Each structure stands twice: as C-alpha cells, then as structure tokens.
Amino acid sequence: MADYHWPPTDKCSLIGRRISRLDGPWKSAGRIKYSYDVNRPNMLHGKMVFSPYAHAKVVSIDTSAAEKMPGVKAVEIMTEPGKEVFWVGHEVAAVAAETEEQARDAARRIQVRYEKLPHLVSDVAPSKAGEHTKQLAEQTDGNPDQALQQAEVISEGEYGASVITHCCLEAHGQVAEWDGDDLTLYASTQNVSGIPGEIAKANIVSSADKVRVLTPVMGGGFGSKFGADSWGLACARLAKKAGRPIKMMLERDQELMAAGERPSMYAKVKVGAKKDGTLVGWQSESWGTGGPDAQGGAPNLPYVVRIPDRRVKHTAVLTNIGPARAWRAPNHPQMCVITMSALDDLAAKLGMDPVDLLQKNIQMTGQLAKTYSAELEKASQLMDWKSKWHPRGDKTSGPIKKGLGVSMHTWGGAGHPSNCNCVIQPDGSVSVSLGSQDLGTGTRTVIGIITAETMGLPLEAVKVNIGDSKYPADGASGGSTTVGGVSSSTRRAATAALNQLLEKVAPSLDAKPDDLEAVDGEIRVKGNPSKAIFWKQACAKLGTTPITGTGQRQRGNDDLLSSGVGGAQMAEVSVDTETGIVHVDKLVAVQDCGLIIDLKTAESQVYGACIMGITYSLFEEKIMDEQTGRCLNADLEFYKLAGIGDFGDIVVHMMTGPGYDERGVIGLGEPPVISPGAAISNAVANAIGVRVPTLPLTPDKVFAALETKGAVA
Amino acid sequence: MERFEYAHASTRQEAISLLGSSWDDAAVLAGGTDLISLMKEYVVTPKRVVDIKNVEGLNGIHSNAEGVTIGALVTMDELLEDKTIRSEFPALAHAAQGITSAQIRAMGTVGGDLCQRPRCWYFRNGYGLLAKDENGKSLVPEGENRYHAILGNNGPAYFVNPSSLAPALIALGAKLQLAGPKGQREVSAPDFFIIPKSDSERENVLRPNEMLASIVIPASSRGLRSATYEVRHKTALDWPLAAAAVTVKLEGGKVTEGRIVLGHVAPIPWQAKEADKELTGKSINESVAASAAEAALSRAKPLSQNGYKVKLAKVAVKRALLAAAKGEA
Numbered sequence A: 001m002a003d004y005h006w007p008p009t010d011k012c013s014l015i016g017r018r019i020s021r022l023d024g025p026w027k028s029a030g031r032i033k034y035s036y037d038v039n040r041p042n043m044l045h046g047k048m049v050f051s052p053y054a055h056a057k058v059v060s061i062d063t064s065a066a067e068k069m070p071g072v073k074a075v076e077i078m079t080e081p082g083k084e085v086f087w088v089g090h091e092v093a094a095v096a097a098e099t100e101e102q103a104r105d106a107a108r109r110i111q112v113r114y115e116k117l118p119h120l121v122s123d124v125a126p127s128k129a130g131e132h133t134k135q136l137a138e139q140t141d142g143n144p145d146q147a148l149q150q151a152e153v154i155s156e157g158e159y160g161a162s163v164i165t166h167c168c169l170e171a172h173g174q175v176a177e178w179d180g181d182d183l184t185l186y187a188s189t190q191n192v193s194g195i196p197g198e199i200a201k202a203n204i205v206s207s208a209d210k211v212r213v214l215t216p217v218m219g220g221g222f223g224s225k226f227g228a229d230s231w232g233l234a235c236a237r238l239a240k241k242a243g244r245p246i247k248m249m250l251e252r253d254q255e256l257m258a259a260g261e262r263p264s265m266y267a268k269v270k271v272g273a274k275k276d277g278t279l280v281g282w283q284s285e286s287w288g289t290g291g292p293d294a295q296g297g298a299p300n301l302p303y304v305v306r307i308p309d310r311r312v313k314h315t316a317v318l319t320n321i322g323p324a325r326a327w328r329a330p331n332h333p334q335m336c337v338i339t340m341s342a343l344d345d346l347a348a349k350l351g352m353d354p355v356d357l358l359q360k361n362i363q364m365t366g367q368l369a370k371t372y373s374a375e376l377e378k379a380s381q382l383m384d385w386k387s388k389w390h391p392r393g394d395k396t397s398g399p400i401k402k403g404l405g406v407s408m409h410t411w412g413g414a415g416h417p418s419n420c421n422c423v424i425q426p427d428g429s430v431s432v433s434l435g436s437q438d439l440g441t442g443t444r445t446v447i448g449i450i451t452a453e454t455m456g457l458p459l460e461a462v463k464v465n466i467g468d469s470k471y472p473a474d475g476a477s478g479g480s481t482t483v484g485g486v487s488s489s490t491r492r493a494a495t496a497a498l499n500q501l502l503e504k505v506a507p508s509l510d511a512k513p514d515d516l517e518a519v520d521g522e523i524r525v526k527g528n529p530s531k532a533i534f535w536k537q538a539c540a541k542l543g544t545t546p547i548t549g550t551g552q553r554q555r556g557n558d559d560l561l562s563s564g565v566g567g568a569q570m571a572e573v574s575v576d577t578e579t580g581i582v583h584v585d586k587l588v589a590v591q592d593c594g595l596i597i598d599l600k601t602a603e604s605q606v607y608g609a610c611i612m613g614i615t616y617s618l619f620e621e622k623i624m625d626e627q628t629g630r631c632l633n634a635d636l637e638f639y640k641l642a643g644i645g646d647f648g649d650i651v652v653h654m655m656t657g658p659g660y661d662e663r664g665v666i667g668l669g670e671p672p673v674i675s676p677g678a679a680i681s682n683a684v685a686n687a688i689g690v691r692v693p694t695l696p697l698t699p700d701k702v703f704a705a706l707e708t709k710g711a712v713a
Numbered sequence B: 001m002e003r004f005e006y007a008h009a010s011t012r013q014e015a016i017s018l019l020g021s022s023w024d025d026a027a028v029l030a031g032g033t034d035l036i037s038l039m040k041e042y043v044v045t046p047k048r049v050v051d052i053k054n055v056e057g058l059n060g061i062h063s064n065a066e067g068v069t070i071g072a073l074v075t076m077d078e079l080l081e082d083k084t085i086r087s088e089f090p091a092l093a094h095a096a097q098g099i100t101s102a103q104i105r106a107m108g109t110v111g112g113d114l115c116q117r118p119r120c121w122y123f124r125n126g127y128g129l130l131a132k133d134e135n136g137k138s139l140v141p142e143g144e145n146r147y148h149a150i151l152g153n154n155g156p157a158y159f160v161n162p163s164s165l166a167p168a169l170i171a172l173g174a175k176l177q178l179a180g181p182k183g184q185r186e187v188s189a190p191d192f193f194i195i196p197k198s199d200s201e202r203e204n205v206l207r208p209n210e211m212l213a214s215i216v217i218p219a220s221s222r223g224l225r226s227a228t229y230e231v232r233h234k235t236a237l238d239w240p241l242a243a244a245a246v247t248v249k250l251e252g253g254k255v256t257e258g259r260i261v262l263g264h265v266a267p268i269p270w271q272a273k274e275a276d277k278e279l280t281g282k283s284i285n286e287s288v289a290a291s292a293a294e295a296a297l298s299r300a301k302p303l304s305q306n307g308y309k310v311k312l313a314k315v316a317v318k319r320a321l322l323a324a325a326k327g328e329a
C-alpha cells in the first residue's frame, strides 16, 4: 500500500520543484472570472450610502426620493435609526438599480439625518487621547528594574508604524443570486466554507445548506475578507427583494475608509545589555489604535528575541478611523519594527555590527535559534554584508548615503482544518475537491502537485476543484494556515484513493497491494519495473464505479505538518539627504517554511511580501483629518503604493534540505512581510546616522531626524 | 456623476457658443483625465460638457519667426515626440516626462494640464476650492497640510497649482492665447494664473465662456539653457512634492538673464524673482545655485506640516540650475 507520509524530496518528481501556477494563463488571458467580473443575466447593481461623520447617531432615513429614481428596484436600510455609526464610510443603507450609475445616483438621494457625536481620528499617544483609551496589558517577567540597572549599556528610543490598509486589488463585495429559497453568492472571500453559516445566522436563509458560495479565484484579502460583511448580507437581502441577481462591490474610496485597516503601534523602549552585547533587560510602553473597539490586541514585546527580564505595558487608543482587521501577520510587522529598531540602536551604542548582536543573543530566540543563525549567515552572504557594512553614518561625500539593516521574524503557520475528496474515475481521470480558496497564493497549484505526485501522474492529469462551498469544508485562509491544511487532507485523500486502486490492480500483477507503487504514469511492482501496468489500464479495472478517497487534516499534531518558522531579511538603501527620499536598492529575504511543495509559488509569496513590505515602509499611511473626521487619502493617488521603480533588487532564498524538509508543510503567506519595515528602517539609520522613529519613512520625517539629532552631512 | 449634456464642437466659434456664462453651465472637455474624475466625484457638476477634441486649429506644434506655437490639444506624448521641444526647450520636455503615467501622457493635453484643478484633498473631498468648514473657516492651516502651499499662502487659498508644465512655460516666457466670444486675447503665462479669493472664482483668468487655444514660446527663448527638476516621493505615478523650472541665458559662461519658477509650492506657479537677480553676472556652480535657491525660498512660510517642502524646493532650484548650466537633458 502507498504510505501517506511525504516521500523523501529526492524521490519527488513534482514536490519541491519550481512549477508555474495552474491558473496563471487563465488569469493573464482574462479567462477566469473574479467576483468583480461575474455578470449574471438580468443583474442589478447595488451601491451603499455611507456616513459622512466619524461618529454620529442615525436619526432618520428617508428613502422615498431614492425609490422614485430611474432604474431603482430595491432599497435596504443597513443601520437603523437610533443606532450609531463609528467612522466616515460606515454603511447606512443600500440601493439596487438597473445600472451602476443609476444606483450611485439613487444612493445620493437617500436622505439620512444624523446627530453628530464627538470623535477622535488622530493617531495620538494615550496622553493626548483623553478618555478614548483602554489599557490592554501590563506584564512583568523577572526583575527588569534590576536588570536594567545593572546593564552596562542602555538604549532608549521611540519607534512605531502608522495605520495602513489592505489595498486588495479586488475590492470587497459579491454578486448575490436567488433561485427560489436557494442563494448563490459569488463572493470575494477568504472563507468559502464559512460564509453559508453566517448567512443563515443572519436569518437570510432557512438553513446554511441553502447557500452556495463560489470563489474560483480572488484578488487578495490579506486578512480583510473573512466575513460575509454587512454588504454581503445587504446584497443578499436586496436581491431577494428585487427578485433579481445583484452585484455590489465596494468602490476604492470605500475600500480605504471602511473595509479594514492595520492598527498602528508605537512604543517607548528601554533596552539594556552587557558590553559584550548580551541582552539583559527590556521595558516598553506601547500604544496604538485599532479603531473604535481596540481590535488588534496587545503586542508581545520584545519580538523574537525573548529577553527574560522585561516589563511591558500596552494601551489602546480608541478612534473613529474605521474597523481594524487582521492585516497579513497581525501585529507582527509592528512588533518587529519596534523590537528590531531598538536592538539596532543598542548595537550602534555598543559599537557592534547588528548581525553580531543578533548572533550573540541567538539563544534567546528559543527553538529556532539554529535556523535563525543559519539564515543570518545566508542573508549576510547574499547581501555581501561583511564587506558592505559600515558603522552608523555613511561618511562618504555627497548627498546620497548608503546603509544596511537587518531584521528577524517568526510565525506559526500550522495547517487549519481541511477535508478533501479524491476521485479516480474508470477512465483514469483524477479529481480532488476541497471547499478551500486560492487567494492568489498558489493553493490550487499546491493541491494539484500533491495529488499528481501521489498518483505518479503529470500535473495536467489532475483536476483541482476548489472555491465552492459544496465541496468538503475547509478552513478560512488566514494566518498562513491554508497550505498546511490542504496539503495534509489532499495527501491523505489521494493516498486513500490510490490504495483502493492498488488493491483492485494487485491480482493482475500477481502482487500484493503493499508491493505496488504509482510512478511515471504506471502502477508497478516495487523493485521490478518490468512488472507494470499503465495508469489508464489500471483504472479500467474499476468497471463502472469510481473510487473516492477521503482525507482530513488530523486534529492536533498531524505528522505531515508542523508550525513555527523564522526568517531573516537585510535591506540596503540609498538616502538622498537633500531630499529625504529613501530608495531601497536591495532586499534580501531568507525564509524557512518546512517542506516546500512548489518552490516557485513559495518564492512568489516572498517576493510579493517584500514588495508589500517596501510599500508600507516608505509610503503607506491612512491620513485622517481630525476636523472633518475623514480619511483624506481614500484613493490610490495620495494613499501611495510602491511601483516597479521603487522596489530595487529583491533576492529570495528559501531554506530547504535536511533539517527543513522533514518538518512537513508550514504556512508562508505571512512571515516574509514582517521584517521589511525593520530592515529598511535600520538601513536608513545606518545610512544617515540617526533613527527615523516611525514608518513610513517619508522625506519630512527623514529631515526631522537629521535635524534634531544633528547627523552626518 | 450628475447627468449632463454632451456637446461636440468642430470650430472655435461653435465651442465658444456652447459654453455658458457661469462655470456651472458648461465645462471644456479635452483629454478628460481630470474633468471626468472631478465629475465622478461630484466636485464639479456642469450641465453641459463641450468636447473640443475635434475643434480645428487647436492641434499641432508649429514654428515660425515669432516662435513656437503649441496647440492646446497637443498631448504630453506629442510634446515629448517633438524634436524642437526636446532639443530647444528641455525644461518643458523634463516637465512632460515627469508626468509618469503612459495613459495620462497619451490622453492629457497641454491645455488640460494648464487648466486642471488643484489636487488639494479637501477640495477633492467636497469642501470647496478654498477648503472651508461649515463656519467658513479654512480647514488647511490646522489640518492635514503636508502637500499644501509654502508660498503665496496668506489665505484664503492654500492649495498648490498642480501643473507641471506651467513653471517651465513661464520660465520660457510663453504667452497664452485665449479664445472668447469677441475673438482672441493674449496673456503672458504668469498673468494667466491667479490666487482665487472666493470659492466661486477659478485659479486662472479664463472666463466661463473662454477657452485656452494655444501657447506661444517666443523665438527669443530658443537659445536659452533650461531644465526642470522635480522632487517626487515615488519614482512614478506620483505628484512632485516640489519642482523648479529654470532658464538661463549664458554669455561667456556668465548668466545675463535667469528665470526661476517653482511648481507645486503655491496656489500659482511661483516666480522667484528675487532669485533671478542672484544669478546675473555669475557662472553657475554649486554655491551660486545654492544661494539662488536660498533667495528663491526666502519668503516661504510653511504651514504646520510642510516645512520640509521648503528644503525640497531649494534642492529643486539648485539641481535644476546645475542641470541647465551643464546642458543636461
């Protein structure tokens, strides 16, 4: 019988190779439909009315004028009078009309009266936030006071990162279509299997099995698309009222105002070490805003390097900036920039190369110490760190200063619950079905590779069915949990199906099922390749009944999977000290994630993360105006995203081979996006000789740093 | 977008007659790269849109003894493809190159660039040209003003003029020809731009029933050295944080006449006349360029968040002067 354990990587024909994603050609040719592209016969368009106030009570809503507008078919109240809205962009009502333009016009005719209430939208420290604060955590381990008193060198600083948004290429939203009591949702979601339950809970259908969610592909979520969302419920209700399908996707300004943001985080840090660099104590007072209800939680500082004696305190500032949502590695990029900047400043004070400081304290990283150490070494080599590094402040003449920075990060990435059915047909065709989704990460391709590898078939021979809630239930794609979950269930389902086939075929090969293997499109006797039968001939023996194998990610420990990864990144920057403009010349990302199924899509995740990381390091910021309570840059003009010219050279290296492969599959989506902020900030400090305390590293902040600390040049 | 009437003119007279007596009546549509977004955001809501794309005589770049005439409908791409512009007026070519979107360069016109509306985010979010709250107080001085004006900002206007071409055209001594019901009038490029005093005014001298027909760069500017330098945060698809266009006339290596015009720093393209004098009689080097830059920004009065723009504008002046002196393209 075939064994479900991963084959040794040198025996694999597909696993671990660089394989192009299956849906790449369909996407580039525009042949596959995103939710945004779905157009159903007779479809209407929905648009929402949003609160223009950052905090207000809805007094009354008059929809009569809107209902009389041309093309209008249905209206839905989303925030009942008497209820409050908590940010500009908070949804209040929705309208469906024949065309998008008519819906937009009609939405403007819905008259809402508000009673304005006080708001806070500025990203301020708790001392300036009045009563809008909530202390979330205070913890002391060991004896930090004593440790810091005895430290030979102390470094103090303030660090942080701004509020940013997800900027998914595809907006939030869906098409809703009813057929009697059955609802189909073409939703841009990270949670295909979970949405039906949410719709049922809102009493829109009589039971969850009346809902079918279809998401063959989606244009990014990054943590902001787990729920059906108020607009999903409203769209379904409008479609019911109108008796016609409705498309309601958010517009870009609504995306930026109301569809989620990453909380900010700032901290005053004091960190101490012995002269040889041994870290002895940490103290931090942190704060940040994650919207009106302190979403995001408290950080666990210091990050990665667990200094035993520490005192940490965190206060949330409650603001009316919009809803906080998980943003690719929630809290980690912020904790990372705070910790790694503080350690980098300490290294500068010690007169030490920061890589040496990290290596010196590598045991404080715990179980992954060996991995981190190897990754730092690999990254140094790829960056040519030793020959390029200089102490703080590039002393060469001219306005352009160059510098290097380093950072490390961690993530869990354990696979989520996952179920898979694998069917082998008598004609030899193979399909696998899972209620999972491919956010653009390569999930579909990974599932195909595992199935094909298991069956000894080429990738093209396998059909992968995902993105449909009628398939076996799968977890939401968040926390880098998808690749683990689907890898285990797929491998187990495919092995179970194959074993049934081997049993059928064994007699004709005069062998026991245990002696058979599926390789190179054949079923053959192990060690005796001449005793073989072609895959198609083997399947023909099934008669008229297909085989179904089922697989489930094991609860708790699953021996195909693991969790806990480390990564190291190094940045090289040029800072024009006359303009304050930072350019990332090179970013090296070294990452482990256990057994890699597809090296190419894995590397793609890291490249994408580096680009996203450069973007939030240099440009991104949700700019809020206290006077009007509004986000002023709810567009992609002044909410700035990096373009090709802004990336520089990105070098990705995946840690593979002994020590990594045998751990099994671990998630990857999140970890590589964590370190760029810290690595780039540290590189800037190394270049110009002073710390620019917070991200993004904009020209005004670079100048301010140069001025207040009187640096080079 | 509000409903509007679409009119298609084929002659100047026809276009003019379709325009109205107030700004709400009608708007000129050239490439549409700005007008359409303003209308989609309900920032402007003209009852009629007059498409001038097919109006005769607004196209092409023509040279004669008097100078070089650029039709208002010439696109950024056409400007960049033109040999005369590239070789003789590098300041203008640099500015057009800086508009780093292939789509906008293909569609956007020179006339549209000069007449485009400010990007001030209060204006674009519906708070009016002068960005006032419900009590008539400007939102800018105590608000988010990192991209706003550092010069000419005594109020009530704090936005910056968005045109990248305007500083170069002013430095090159250009004149603008405006077509109206009574025929054509000519204004010098600097006189075209004004700082509005009320929300109902515009940022230039055009009347609601006039349009910009062409731009003339005088023949006397042909021998000038020129350059534009823009400081941008992103390498592409981003507005300059500050910019400077300069022209210098050199004789025996010394400047006999210099002009420095700043962009994206004031509600109008800003002529730094006090700096022009600094250049006369000198040969341009790092320190001359730096002191001209100091002079150019001597009257700058930054708002609460935009002090950094003063530095950026200085760097732009310095780098533009050095590039012009070197004859760098």
Ligand SMILES: Cc1cc2nc3c(=O)[nH]c(=O)nc-3n(C[C@H](O)[C@H](O)[C@H](O)COP(=O)(O)OP(=O)(O)OC[C@H]3O[C@@H](n4cnc5c(N)ncnc54)[C@H](O)[C@@H]3O)c2cc1C
Binding pocket: A637, B027, B028, B029, B030, B031, B032, B033, B034, B035, B036, B072, B098, B099, B100, B101, B104, B107, B108, B109, B110, B111, B112, B113, B114, B115, B116, B117, B162, B163, B164, B165, B206, B210, B211, B212, B213, B237, B238, B239, B240
């Ligand atoms: C992302 C982005 C980045 C940009 N970056 C830059 C930049 O760096 N520098 C820069 O200068 N510009 C930049 N632009 C603006 C762009 O250059 C302008 O939108 C374009 O030049 C406008 O030309 P148009 O022909 O499309 O004008 P339209 O959109 O047709 O018109 C713009 C305005 O001018 C009026 N108008 C047009 N032609 C005439 C005329 N002949 N007579 C009277 N009124 C007229 C219209 O009524 C309207 O109010 C950018 C735009 C975007 C979207």
